[in-house]
Amino acid sequence: MNFNNKLFVFVVFILLTIFMTYPAVFKMQGHVISDKGDPVFTSWVLSWDMHKFKTGLANYWDANIFYPASNTLAFSENLTGLAIIGFPIMLLTNDIILTQNILILLSFVLSGYCMYLLVNYLTKNPLAGVLAGLVFAFVPVHASKLPHVHMIAAFWLPLIFLYLHKYTDENKFRHLILFVVFYIAQCLTCMYLYVFVTPFVLTFAVYYAFKKRLNSTATIKLSLAIVLVFIFSFIFYHKYSDAGNMYGFSRNIQDIEAFSLRLESFFSAPFNNCLYSNIMHQNTPEGDLFIGFLAWVLVFLGLRAEMSKPLYKTSALRTILLSIWYGAIAYFTVLIALYLITKGDPSTTRPFTNIIWLLVLRFILDRKLRSACSGYIRNLDVDRKFYLYLSLIAVLLSFGPSIRFFNDRVFPGPYNVLFNYVPAFGSIRVVSRMSFIIILGISVLAGYGYNRIYQKYKNTGLWFVLIFILTAEFLMIPVTTPEIKTKNNIPEVYKWLGNQKGDFALIELPLYMGMKNVEKENERLYYSTFHWKKIANGYSGYFPPLYSYLYDVAKKFPSDEMIDVFGKMGLRYVVVNTAGYKEQGRGNIEGEVKKFASKIKFVKNFNEYFVYEIENSKLLSSASEITGNEKFISKKFWKAKSNFTNNYTYLAFDGEEETRWCTNSPRKPGMYFQLDLGNLESFKGIEFEMGQGRQSLFDFPGKFKIEVSNDSKKWITVFSKNTDSANMILPSLIFTPKKINALIKLHTVQTRYIKMTQFDNEETYNWSIHEINICN
Template sequence: MGSKYTKHILFVVALLFIFRDLVGNMSTNLPDWRDYAFITWITNQNINHIKTLDFANIFNTNAFFPHTNTLFLSETFFTLSLVGLPISLFVKDPIILFNLLFLLTFVLNYVSSFLFWKKITKSEGVAFIGSVATVFSPYFYAQFGHFQMITYWPLMFSLYFLVESKRNKKKLFLVGLFLAIQFLASVYLTYFLCVAILLYLFFDFLKNRNIKSVLVSFFIIFSLFLTLDGVFIKGYMNTQKYFGVKREYGEYVGYSAHLTDYLFPRQQSYLYNNTFFKKWNAYNKHNLGEVASFPGFVLTITALLGIFGFKNSKNSIVVMFKKEVERYWFLSLATIGFLFSLGPRLNFNGVYSGIPTIYTLLLKIPFVEAIRGLERWSFLFYFGLTYFSLLYIKTIKRRSVLFIVLTILLLELMPFKTLTYAGSYITNNDEVLRDICSIQKTAILEIPVTHFDTTGSIAEGVSYITTRELATLYNHCHLINGYTGYDLPSIANTKNQIYESIASKDSQGFYKTISESGAQILVLNRKNLLPETITTFNKFLLELVKTSQLKPLGKDVYKIN
């Protein structure tokens, strides 16, 4: 194979070792059974629509029946689905298929990052360091639970062709193409990519003073993006309007980073997996929402040394900053990523200060409000730091110093242990439902209705509802309820009315609610019910079966008459 490919083989081997728990349990395990179960459901459903040429329903999901275009209530995951389409010809199990896509995504992240940093640094060795630092950056640890946020290979390919383009129209076309692909992988990362592209074009204008060239580049990139993704953008807008989706101001504050987040390492890596850092992290009081992370000692120190140059004079040390367009671009990205991640109000170690930031003004701009998890802007912060870190690492001449720096960096970056979790999404009820829905697709209402009315924590509730969505891949039924990034008011109303009937011991009120929900089948998931409601549910079911308003089809499966 030659030494040329050794570093790439090492990355793949390291990846398989890091995710060895998943590799050894491909058919039973997922990184978690919450968002990852949801993504597995969406991805496999998209693939099934494409394989069967069911384009009339491609924006519809099995959940939230009879509403249409419900795919636009979350990320569409079409990029992941299209990558998985050829694999699905040989792999039929939804869990195995997703896990293969999961691992493949990290390989694509690595390849795209390597090409980008090789173009920037002009060094394969430094590019390898940069790609590993990108794939396993602090952002990886902060966003691991949101797979769409770490699917950024289209972003890296887009930036690669952007810096490669030199006003070449074919390469600008590829910038727009990968921008469109990124939108179908992650809307959030598309915003970050757009900021990076616009800043690049701005600094290109400052350098060359050629407004015509910049405008042509802008037109090629964004006209192609709108042409390819216009129907999806319109779908998001129409769905938002139809369902009246509106984010509360408190959500932006709650999902922002706190200033102190950048002092506490979240990396579950070899260096930080010890008593000292566990005690240090205990001082972090920001425990709700999304949390940013300390970049790491090597990344922080080498980035600062890369940003500023130092020159000894006779009586002083002179701090310098090279006036280069590329440096301005990356410094702007890092600054924007840091400031925007703090959200509209400044917070400090779990305490809300109320001090407004620049993001307060940005929220007034149309479409900006779509980004709820503002901590995620930190992607640009770590990205910018990585550039300056690589600049300095490239200048280290002494091998002993370089070895020490890279060793500490790897210990900071590489995950100590990445756990996955075994689970199952098919129950005995699904065998009954499959028999019913294989004859005619039928709408079912599952109780508990949402992740808020289950036994256990909210996280356990999310796991319950996402696995029930995943089960529709097997039973082929429509769900009246479901889970997405937005809680439908109609589902919340159904849930509230059911529990009002429970509280008032009103079995006919309960029957009225479930019959008006649009469901033809009622399914009771007993192990997920709130303990205090089980007795009343049992009583209701006995009464309604006796009056023939419900007909038993199996244990805890009832036809609504």
């Protein structure tokens, strides 16, 4: 076997992929690999990208979901790099499921092969390269990302560092060009990995420029190359910034912490690992980083350094103190093992925290240990030292805002610095995906570990034994491959929509939201690839406020209010899935719709799908119904009272959108909020600012009246509403989704007192006012 032959090695990784992902290669058509959640969503993303490649790149970012929202492709990963690779396959097959499945398997092949290239270059040992490629491609944390094709496609990472090495070693311009190409390719393929690898690219440039003593010309070229990639990424990703600014998208610390690694993650195997999942799976979201036992052994061998002299001599006192220290370490280690086995709560004894402090204390007090560590680092060669630093820093960053062991926060994590001061990191939700940088470093060090074994024993038979053990530890077969309908057997309603002329928008009901129903909504996105009409439905990393609001209020469909809302959204068709309504206990939804025949007419029936057309459908043309140049009355002399939480009424006009007055109990008839303006004022409207929380959208009353008075005794009704509030909020949800408000315009009257009384009877939502403004 000639492992110097790159074609032969590529074939080896093809065969390994076929075996390690069995039976995926035999179910490439009509089946998705892993599950029908995110893989179905990413098939829609890839299909949209390729659709725009064929039809023109205008409005590339305005994908056909979440209509009438814009920049919807930027609500999640755009997968442009993978779409470019898969485009020829799609042209040949016209099958997006087959195309995506090929991309998934190809990503495993390329991940292994590209790591082989990197480690073979560093060690000059092709067997070490193949072993490192096996670790990188099939280590459990990598293989567990099967539902996320953009994460599986991590093969650009080793190529980025390979050509950085070649450039700093040989100072050839073609290597710098290839580095830029692969770095940009990573940018186009997966934003997560591009953002995560960037600090380490910068670290590499500084570290190797110093260690390899690059001349000023070479250093400037490398710096300019990195800046060029940054400029490209800024231009390419600016739509993400636009979407964030328009919709107020952001990640909070709680979201990030939930998807960060914890210390026990390193002892947790993914659920689909054959050997260890039953005994080592912790069931944390994307929090499994156990890489097997042999890989760690190889890493430790790879980090061994030849010492020119013994670490230090010991004494009787030192022996006693070290015995106490090791005893304490052993005690807390046993506690950690018990918590891992029982999955208990260590917050009372805090074993990991105590171990950290014991290590820090010894390092501070033990001069000989510091000297030994310094000597060890000096004896490591430049390359191993870099990948050790890379792995350790990536581990620390992967913990997110705080380093935790179960519920015990050991200490704050360095990720806080990136989150607070580097904008790109503020949009990252799943920090645990930093694990790909960790396994990059681990794979290289494991390659060095095998190279050390080979240099000592020169026995290739041992290599086969190690490959066998690694394969057994990484095995995850059989890979699940659920069926999915393809072009010939999709529901007829989607074929019919594809045959309808013109560019129009529709909504399919009932709407679904949340992880329990992700497959149902993603399936609609997938089916939309067969007609490419705009749909109000959607699923992504972010949801626009309008969809969140529609999800709740559309439960009241059919109603006059909801049909009007659909019309003002510019929706032409409403596709009613009666099977979905039957699951909700509404078996006669088509009968309910007949009662509104004057506003919505029946068009066609396809088994459980009923298609209706809205009679008056026209998207609101502007934000004319939202306050623009309205002038507001000064709040200096305002007072307020209410029959609920009266002591906090001032929060409704304190000038802070983040605060709010709230009834703290579900809405019911008779609740009132009374405002004293302090003086007689001209009154021609009220603006309610909703804040940015989804919950507050539903804290706005649907049925209420507004009364005015000059003496707070005799009241005149100037506004009364006995239907849902959707129409009042809709313009803002469409045109100013970051700052949602409801404006009620009235005929001008003179008044001092304004009283809002509601006659809603709501079981779930409160009544709250974030900020109230009075128009004059």
